Amino acid sequence: xxHFETLEKExxxxxxxxxxxxxxxxxxxxxxxFYSIAGTLFKNFDLENLSSADERYFSHILSRSLLENYxxxxxxxxxKNQKPTRYESLLDSFxxxxxxxxxxxxxxxxxxxxxxxxxxxxxxxGLDVNSMLAQLKNDYGDRLSYLYFIYRISSxxxxxxxxxTVLKSVFGKQANFPHLKLKYAFDLIxxxxxxxxxxxxxxxxx
Numbered sequence: 001x002x003h004f005e006t007l008e009k010e011x012x013x014x015x016x017x018x019x020x021x022x023x024x025x026x027x028x029x030x031x032x033x034f035y036s037i038a039g040t041l042f043k044n045f046d047l048e049n050l051s052s053a054d055e056r057y058f059s060h061i062l063s064r065s066l067l068e069n070y071x072x073x074x075x076x077x078x079x080k081n082q083k084p085t086r087y088e089s090l091l092d093s094f095x096x097x098x099x100x101x102x103x104x105x106x107x108x109x110x111x112x113x114x115x116x117x118x119x120x121x122x123x124x125x126g127l128d129v130n131s132m133l134a135q136l137k138n139d140y141g142d143r144l145s146y147l148y149f150i151y152r153i154s155s156x157x158x159x160x161x162x163x164x165t166v167l168k169s170v171f172g173k174q175a176n177f178p179h180l181k182l183k184y185a186f187d188l189i190x191x192x193x194x195x196x197x198x199x200x201x202x203x204x205x206x
Contacts, residue, residue, distance in 0.1 A: 003190035004038065007035070010197055011035060017206060023076050023087040024205060031070045031193050037062050038186045047157070047183035056157065063182055064154035067147060068129065070189050075132040080203065087199050093126030143188045150180050 011032070018028035041047060041062065045055050076086045099120040129151065133144070137187055156162065167175040200206045 003187050007190040060154040060157040067151040071129050078136045092123050095120040096123045150185050
């Protein structure tokens with residue numbers, strides 16, 4: 001089964017769910033973002049054989065963005081009793097990062113941005129991916145291990161320093177750096193988003 005194609009058939013339902021606020025709308029808007037970005041990559045690249053550096057510049061960096069919010073969706077929806085609290089953790093993470101953004105000395109045109117509440121400065125440092133995944137009660141098995149591997153490799157790629165000249169300088173040879181199998185990764189993500197959608201149906205939230 002191609003889970004991405006199955007997810008595509010649910011897009012109209014997901015669009016309707018995306019119009020509100022709260023954890024369900026966050027999930028829906030992230031699914032739409034995933035559908036847009038992953039769908040674009042599917043159309044333009046062979047995601048089972050990303051052989052060139054030029055392809056990786058796009059695919060790895062975009063997949064990193066998708067995976068970070070995928071882990072948030074897992075964390076928020078893993079336990080329905082914890083869903084509101086865990087969604088608040090996401091909001092706190094945003095507030096903390098936004099406050100930090102507005103207080104960077106190099107940001108001069110702050111009037112163009114929404115002001116940050118001064119109380120946001122006291123919000124504790126947000127959860128990192130490892131902390132979130134450690135709290136999951138469901139067993140996601142090998143698929144989560146594989147997706148975390150992709151997340152770490154693509155996160156490293158996002159910094160843009162692992163160009164061939166840097167790798168040769170560091171290792172003294174033409175070094176290997178993985179070209180990720182993103183088709184499989186996107187299928188795993190699509191499947192989990194379908195699982196969440198079914199749970200929302202079962203709970204009468206759609």
